[in-house]
Amino acid sequence: MDNPADHALASWLAVLPLGVAYSGGADSTALLHAAARRWPGQVHALHVHHGLQRAADDFEAHCAAACAALGVPLHVGRVDARHAPGESPEDAARRARYATLAELARQQGLQHVVLAQHADDQVETLLIALSRGAGVDGLAGMPSRMERHGVVFHRPLLDLHAEALREWIAAAGIPHVDDPSNADLRYTRNRIRRLVLPALAEALPQYRETFARSARNAARASRLLAEAAAGDLADAGSPPRLAALRALPRERLANLLRHWLKSEHGVVPSEAQLEQLLDQIAACSTRGHRIRIKVASGRVEREGDTLHWYNASPLP
Structure with a gap:
């Protein structure tokens, strides 16, 4: 054998x-x-x-x-x-x-x-x-x-x-x-x-x-989403500019944010954290609007016209 x-x-x-x-x-x-x-x-x-x-x-x-x-x-x-x-x-x-x-x-x-x-x-x-x-x-x-x-x-x-x-x-x-x-x-x-x-x-x-075939299909979709996110992130800059982020449809913005956090900071937001971040970006229409949201082991914050992620202790 x-x-x-x-x-x-x-x-x-x-x-x-x-x-x-x-x-x-x-x-x-x-x-x-x-x-x-x-x-x-x-x-x-x-x-x-x-x-x-x-x-x-x-x-x-x-x-x-x-x-x-x-x-x-x-x-x-x-x-x-x-x-x-x-x-x-x-x-x-x-x-x-x-x-x-x-x-x-x-x-x-x-x-x-x-x-x-x-x-x-x-x-x-x-x-x-x-x-x-x-x-x-x-x-x-x-x-x-x-x-x-x-x-x-x-x-x-x-x-x-x-x-x-x-x-x-x-x-x-x-x-x-x-x-x-x-x-x-x-x-x-x-x-x-x-x-x-x-x-x-x-x-x-x-x-x-059949499960292996589904995994291969999901992998192809994942690669396409990553390519789209990389292109959107290149347009938005690093750190990403809020004006560019707000111009994107919600699902495309979610894809960009996941890619940004994972590729540049090695963290993955929970679904609740991502939805909260999306809501805050949508509401961020004035210069004084504050964004400070816990994501994974750190937080996402607004600084001027850009978003930043900091590896820090959880928010109080």
Whole structure:
């Protein structure tokens, strides 16, 4: 039985040397075996020790033994991924993981890292986005390529089903770790995996393919909206001039404001914050009209004829 990851990598243009995010689980094990076989001597395994459970030390030991058997160097980064009060533990762990993977890659002079996320992960991501009322950016799901912290991350397995990877691992008798946290139903992704996906498979057998098509369509729409917003922002200036903002229709202005805040300041306003900002801009017909609205971790303020965002403490 062939490793499905072999076929996925065969049609993927790699930039070598290459990092592989390796947790020791079934999916990343299949990816590491395929990468090491395809590009011998050009692959580095990158492992994140989260420090969230006792088994983390055992995971690291397993990864070290597996990489030694494959002749692949292993680089380990330790991180405290505990979440702050009110913060999603899944989001906190994800941010810490990407930052650590990027740091490990940079330390080894690697510009590209591959991730083992597959079609089932994509479906889970889309369902989480839907549950949060996400717009087209969220409904675009996980991109096949993205850049974070100066490193390019790739997902060459997004068209593969998790079952195909697990079947190969079992048939080949390759050892891997099972993270006990994956069975913890306190986490949204685990509830979707355990409770929702089996029902989807029964009701809509082709849901992975149709969800992937929807994600691609949303990604196209997201790119078009971003291009339109970039053009409007270029006309409005940076910081954007209120006169130019007020000349735009409301939805086009909303698109510009989201793009401005995300691209230039790395923040995303809530729907309520965005609606409040839109209302204030619409009402800003006099020089003395004040705008000071909390957005994400800072605030948007009017200064003269322009808008500014400041990373500051919340408004009193």
